[in-house]
Amino acid sequence: EAQVTQNPRYxxxxxxxxxxxxxxxxxxxxxxxxxxxxxGLGLRQIYYSMNVEVTDKGDVxxxxxxxxxxxxxxPLILExxxxxxxxxxxxxxxxxxxxxxQYFGPGTRLLVL
Amino acid sequence: xxKTTQPPSMDCAEGRAANLPCNHSTISGNEYVYWxxxxxxxxxxxxxxxxKNNETNEMASLIITEDRKSSTLILPHATLRDTAxxxxxxxxxxxxxxxxxxxxxxxxxA
Numbered sequence: 190e191a192q193v194t195q196n197p198r199y200x201x202x203x204x205x206x207x208x209x210x211x212x213x214x215x216x217x218x219x220x221x222x223x224x225x226x227x228x229g230l231g232l233r234q235i236y237y238s239m240n241v242e243v244t245d246k247g248d249v250x251x252x253x254x255x256x257x258x259x260x261x262x263x264p265l266i267l268e269x270x271x272x273x274x275x276x277x278x279x280x281x282x283x284x285x286x287x288x289x290x291q292y293f294g295p296g297t298r299l300l301v302l
Numbered sequence: 303x304x305k306t307t308q309p310p311s312m313d314c315a316e317g318r319a320a321n322l323p324c325n326h327s328t329i330s331g332n333e334y335v336y337w338x339x340x341x342x343x344x345x346x347x348x349x350x351x352x353x354k355n356n357e358t359n360e361m362a363s364l365i366i367t368e369d370r371k372s373s374t375l376i377l378p379h380a381t382l383r384d385t386a387x388x389x390x391x392x393x394x395x396x397x398x399x400x401x402x403x404x405x406x407x408x409x410x411x412a
Contacts, residue, residue, distance in 0.1 A: 231404045
């Protein structure tokens with residue numbers, strides 16, 4: 190089954206404790222992206238990747254890092270999480286042949302205390 | 303990428319057509335109009351997209367005005383399961399940078 194998976198789905202952590210949210214897709218897609226969603230603000234793009242070792246900033250990259258060492262994986266790293274990073278996070282992937290059809294993961298709900 | 307303007311919420315009776323408007327007055331010539339929806343807190347789901355011609359698929363129809371400054375997503379026979387937030391997005395197909403606005407929350411009522 191074609192899918193995007195994220196782990197963990199729920200996470201409670203404390204300020205300053207480094208964490209990684211993993212994202213994996215099994216569709217051999219070149220494009221991958223991370224979004225955060227906050228009430229009243231819709232989805233905002235954090236980072237995106239056009240291919241392995243190719244990443245670029247979205248609209249709200251501050252406080253986040255990403256890496257794309259393998260085509261199927263695109264982890265989101267919070268080196269020193271802060272309470273304003275409490276949010277719902279989505280990973281997405283798509284093929285350049287059908288870039289309009291982004292497949293989204295189920296979401297990761299993060300609470301930073 | 304151009305910004306879009308959508309009404310914050312709309313109601314629709316079950317079985318009737320739901321018409322969701324979107325304004326994108328600053329759209330440029332190579333930008334497409336895309337629609338996604340998000341049910342509760344699930345990941346958004348692609349619905350349809352178009353450049354300047356009207357489009358139809360199994361989920362919906364997309365009507366784009368001749369000047370391309372606005373569009374309407376039509377769900378021909380809305381069901382309760384269509385209750386969701388609908389996002390109108392404009393961007394070109396060459397890149398992957400995507401801007402989602404606040405969307406329209408559609409309530410389908412029995």
